[in-house]
Amino acid sequence: LRIAGVMLLAMCGVLLMLWNPQLEQPWPQGIADWLALSAGMAFALNNLMIRKLRYEPILLKTQVTWAGCILVAGFAVLIRTEALPQVDVEVIGWAILLGIFGFAMSNLTLQYGVTHMRAQRSAVILLFELVVGGVSAALIAGEILSFREVIGGAIIVIAGYLVTLSMADDEEKNEQT
Numbered sequence: 001l002r003i004a005g006v007m008l009l010a011m012c013g014v015l016l017m018l019w020n021p022q023l024e025q026p027w028p029q030g031i032a033d034w035l036a037l038s039a040g041m042a043f044a045l046n047n048l049m050i051r052k053l054r055y056e057p058i059l060l061k062t063q064v065t066w067a068g069c070i071l072v073a074g075f076a077v078l079i080r081t082e083a084l085p086q087v088d089v090e091v092i093g094w095a096i097l098l099g100i101f102g103f104a105m106s107n108l109t110l111q112y113g114v115t116h117m118r119a120q121r122s123a124v125i126l127l128f129e130l131v132v133g134g135v136s137a138a139l140i141a142g143e144i145l146s147f148r149e150v151i152g153g154a155i156i157v158i159a160g161y162l163v164t165l166s167m168a169d170d171e172e173k174n175e176q177t
Contacts, residue, residue: 006163013155050114058111124163127156
């Protein structure tokens with residue numbers, strides 16, 4: 001029950017960060033929003049599958065994730081209605097290096113972490129991605145963080161802390177019995 005409450009608190013922080021008061025309804029407004037929503041759902045499903053297959057080798061799970069990304073990206077390229085942009089070879093090279101090293105390292109660490117953590121804990125910790133994304137957008141892209149976004153991020157961090165406290169209490173009780 002405590003974990004459910006903390007998850008609800010974290011989701012309230014997420015909703016606060018993502019809420020756009022100008023919208024009349026909370027539905028995605030365009031193709032980018034729908035793609036972002038589907039990516040989030042795929043990410044969550046990926047984490048559940050990692051957890052379900054926790055006894056399988058991490059390298060196997062990483063390879064399957066890469067294959068899935070390649071298949072989905074290939075399908076997305078095939079169904080595009082607009083032409084692909086012209087890109088310099090140097091940009092393609094940097095993108096490949098980023099994919100190989102950036103995606104590979106993040107995926108391997110994700111696989112390890114999700115495999116070795118309880119699902120509730122990893123779910124709350126992974127919500128911290130929203131905080132990192134918001135701060136990165138401010139620092140790198142010069143976007144302005146609103147008070148609402150800062151408070152939402154703080155709620156997510158607090159939820160992560162509370163789930164850690166709750167799990168420490170549970171572990172302490174188990175050790176005493």
